Amino acid sequence: MCENNKWDSSQIRNYDLDLQPIPRLHYKDPKVDELMKTNQPVLLSGSNIAKPAVDKWTLEYLEENLGKCGHTVYVSKTHKFKYFNREKILSKANPKGVEFTSETKSVEMKVSDFMKKLKEWKQGDDRLYLQQSLNSSVGSAIVKDFMGFEWRYVTEKKIRHGWGELSANLLFIAMEGNCTPCHYDEQENLFAQIKGFKRCILFPPDQFECLYPHPVYHPHDRQSMVDFDEPDYIKFPKFKNVKGFETVVGPGDVLYIPIYWWHHIESLLADGPTVTVNFWYKGGPSCLEYPLKDDQKVSIMRNVEKMLLEVLQDPKEVGPLLRTILLGRYV
Numbered sequence: 001m002c003e004n005n006k007w008d009s010s011q012i013r014n015y016d017l018d019l020q021p022i023p024r025l026h027y028k029d030p031k032v033d034e035l036m037k038t039n040q041p042v043l044l045s046g047s048n049i050a051k052p053a054v055d056k057w058t059l060e061y062l063e064e065n066l067g068k069c070g071h072t073v074y075v076s077k078t079h080k081f082k083y084f085n086r087e088k089i090l091s092k093a094n095p096k097g098v099e100f101t102s103e104t105k106s107v108e109m110k111v112s113d114f115m116k117k118l119k120e121w122k123q124g125d126d127r128l129y130l131q132q133s134l135n136s137s138v139g140s141a142i143v144k145d146f147m148g149f150e151w152r153y154v155t156e157k158k159i160r161h162g163w164g165e166l167s168a169n170l171l172f173i174a175m176e177g178n179c180t181p182c183h184y185d186e187q188e189n190l191f192a193q194i195k196g197f198k199r200c201i202l203f204p205p206d207q208f209e210c211l212y213p214h215p216v217y218h219p220h221d222r223q224s225m226v227d228f229d230e231p232d233y234i235k236f237p238k239f240k241n242v243k244g245f246e247t248v249v250g251p252g253d254v255l256y257i258p259i260y261w262w263h264h265i266e267s268l269l270a271d272g273p274t275v276t277v278n279f280w281y282k283g284g285p286s287c288l289e290y291p292l293k294d295d296q297k298v299s300i301m302r303n304v305e306k307m308l309l310e311v312l313q314d315p316k317e318v319g320p321l322l323r324t325i326l327l328g329r330y331v
């Protein structure tokens with residue numbers, strides 16, 4: 001991890017992981033497209049993709065202009081904000097409505113209250129993480145800045161690499177030290193860092209066996225079951241062999257997080273709040289060419305789990321049935 005005068009290694013959390021650096025290229029470098037075409041992560045430097053935000057979105061400006069209505073704020077007792085999808089609990093994917101508890105909860109909060117709590121925060125208090133879609137509810141100044149993003153560049157990438165439609169731009173305002181544990185999304189992602197620094201650890205889809213995602217019906221679907229702070233090597237032995245990539249994004253940097261790539265994201269310690277805007281694009285149509293790509297295999301595994309849950313109804317029957325298919329026949 002390269003040191004520089006903006007942050008030092010005491011500000012990132014220490015995990016025992018084999019990580020290589022993610023390439024950092026100028027956003028106009030043609031090698032960017034070679035990496036994107038093969039679903040490889042790349043850090044785009046010097047891009048103006050979210051320049052109006054980088055120039056203007058201080059916490060004061062955001063408080064002033066984000067709009068008076070409530071914003072979605074996650075609350076956690078620890079530094080970890082593990083995403084929990086409540087719809088999963090009573091959905092048809094989990095007809096038994098198995099009981100789950102979440103370590104984080106989400107509340108509606110006015111930006112002014114959120115900012116006030118940020119200023120008054122002290123060790124031991126609940127941590128907060130504002131995660132809000134940039135939609136029509138934001139103030140007109142923010143809309144104007146948003147229209148000033150480099151849409152020509154991101155749209156050119158979307159078209160060139162056959163991504164689907166832009167599905168969301170999410171605004172993230174994190175407290176220093178907040179951490180989003182390792183998960184994957186079914187979206188292509190241009191992750192534009194606006195304020196502060198975030199350490200991003202990424203793993204390719206083929207590390208699925210080492211990262212042990214929760215079952216598809218679980219509210220923590222798509223999130224790794226491994227706690228990076230205290231890995232349980234008995235339950236998750238292959239985690240010892242995981243191989244990944246990492247980088248630290250700063251203001252003006254944009255990280256391409258390819259669809260189905262795992263990512264763990266942490267706001268640096270002792271460096272104040274961070275602000276990020278992401279661009280989530282639906283995955284493009286993928287033709288089944290052989291050999292299949294790793295992300296296609298993850299998508300197939302997800303469909304097998306969903307189909308089995310649909311027909312078996314009881315999550316507890318999925319394991320035994322798969323074991324019957326596998327043991328002595330396929331393995």
Ligand SMILES: O=C(O)C(=O)C[C@H](CCCc1ccccc1)C(=O)O
Pocket residue numbers: 083131172179180183185189191263265266276278
């Ligand atoms: O942009 C991304 O994909 C990230 O993971 C950014 C991450 C917050 C994501 C929260 C979340 C996780 C799962 C589902 C929906 C929302 C961060 O920057 O802390």
Ligand SMILES: [Zn+2]
Pocket residue numbers: 183184185263
């Ligand atoms: Zn994500």
